[in-house]
Amino acid sequence: MYTALNDKGKIVHAADVKNNQKGGPAYDSEHFKCPGCGNEVYVRGGSIYVKAHFAHRIFTSCNGGDGESLKHKEAKLFIKTWLEQSGYNAEIEKVLPKAGKQRADIYVSMQGKKVVLEIQRSFLDEQQFYKRQLLYEKAGYTVIWIGVREENQEVYRKRLSVLDSIxxxxxxxxxxxxxxxxxxxxxxxxxxxQLQGGVFLFQRTLISDTQNPYDCFFSEEVPALQEKISMRIEQEWKKKAAAKRGYPRKNITQAENEVLPYYLNHRLNLNYFPALCHIPVCGFSGIRTSVEVWQSWIIIHYVQKPGEKISLTPLTKAFENQRSFTFLPLAEHRRNLIRRGILNYLLVLAEFGALRRVYPGIFEVIKPLTVKKPLEQLFADDEYVRGKWKLLFRV
Known part of the structure; x- marks a missing residue:
């Protein structure tokens, strides 16, 4: 294992002890304990062949005490130490009787809020997740699920899993x-x-150890959009749009079958979706279905007749009830997230003149999209939409 506890119960890393990178009494201590079994451990390795790590001084069957991975335990101890250094009393593996006797990874009271921090690295069954989430919420706890990543990148491209979505x-x-x-x-x-079904681009911003944990977990300030992700969105968008225009759809999904008849009526296939039916929507909505499919569905069913009103609430409900659309499990109510994603898309259509926003949740159709266009025109439309989108949203 790569982490242990010093004499004061603080988390330390084997590489830092070996190289004395940090300095100070925390790393000068001669006695370290295993966070799992509490027995004494020492640093070994540290060469080009063997990474520095902690080993037990006596033979033991300890594997972390409770079956947790080293990464999970490292994350838990790091967050506990950070909370305590900021003056909060953080408790690890606290049993919460009012929440079905669930054992919280970290429990901490922060400015009147009962906060449960759950570190999740391994697969979690959807039913188990919903059960745990509901028990916490009914007991009045604020639950924050924290993932574990090993990549050191500023911009990620990832097919989001159940683990990511929660x-x-x-x-x-x-x-x-x-x-x-x-x-x-x-x-x-x-x-x-979202640029295609289930695949998302997103940015990460490191949190300083000196930042107050409450200000971090309950911040209202949105991190600025980085230039790197702006460029990546444009590159991925262009690449995916060209690919979807160029290859025949061999295996049609249920969601694609929902919109396919609309294109067939115009003697077209799914490669001929309008440019405004493949818009990157910033803001996770839990939708696994491909962008050009669910956006085409909205255009087909709601953006057809000039002067017609679109109400966001019934549209969101109809979208959620579409059996052909697939969604990821979410800690937040699914309908709220779907509503946010659809609203962002309708706002884009309004900027391009297809809709007009009448009230916060109501739009009016101004100009329906033309579907039957030659492929050459659609490629030109793609370029135009990308260029205008960049100007409108400063990407």
């Missing part, structure tokens, strides 16, 4: 937290942008 928080803005084991820092993930 970490999302909707308010006061769309974000998620994770522990970056590569640099041993907590990070906030924002600007999740």
């Amino acid at each position: 970490c999302f928080r909707l308010f006061p803005f769309m974000h998620a937290f994770s522990y970056n084991s590569a640099c041993r820092k907590l990070q906030i993930e924002t600007a999740h942008t």
Whole structure:
């Protein structure tokens, strides 16, 4: 294992002890304990062949005490130490009787809020997740799920899994937290942008150890959009749009079958979707279905007749009830997230003159999209939409 506890119960890393990188009494201590079994451990290795790590001085069957991975335990101890250094009393593995006797990874009271921090690295069954989440919420706990990542990148491109989706928080803005084991820092993930079914681009911003944990977990300030992710969105968007225009759809999904008849009526196939039906939507909505499919569905069913009103609430409900659309499990209510994603898309259509926003949740159709266009025109439309989108949203 790569982490242990010093005489004061603080987390230390084997590489730092070996190289005395940090200095100070925490790393000068001669006695370190295993966080799992409490027995004494010492530093060994540290060569080019063997990475520095802690080993037990006596024979033991300890494997971390409770089956947790080293990364999970490292994240838990890091967050506990950070909370305590900021003056909070953090308790590890606290049993919460009012929440079905669940054992919280970390429990901490922060400015009147009963906060449970759950570090999740391994697969979690959807039913188990919903059960745990509901028990915490009914007992009045604020639950923050924290993922564990090993990549040290500023911009991620990832097909989001169940594990990723449960970490999302909707308010006061769309974000998620994770522990970056590569640099041993907590990070906030924002600007999740869907470019194809289930695949998202997002940025991460490292959180300083000196930042107050409450200000971090309950911040209302949205991290600025980085230039790197702006450029990556444009590159990926162009690449994906060209690919979807150029190859025949061999295996049609249920969601694609929903919109296919609309294109067939115009003697077209799914490669001929309008440019405004493949817009990157910034803000995770939990939708696994491909962008050009669910956006085409909205255009087909709601953006057809000039002067017609679109109400966001019934549109969101109809979208959620579409059996052909697939979604990821979410800690937030699914309908709230879907509503946010659809609203962002309707706002884009309004900027391009297809809709007009009448009230916060009501839009009016101004100009329906023309579907039957030659492929050459659609490629030109793609370039035009990307260029205008960049100007409108400063990407």
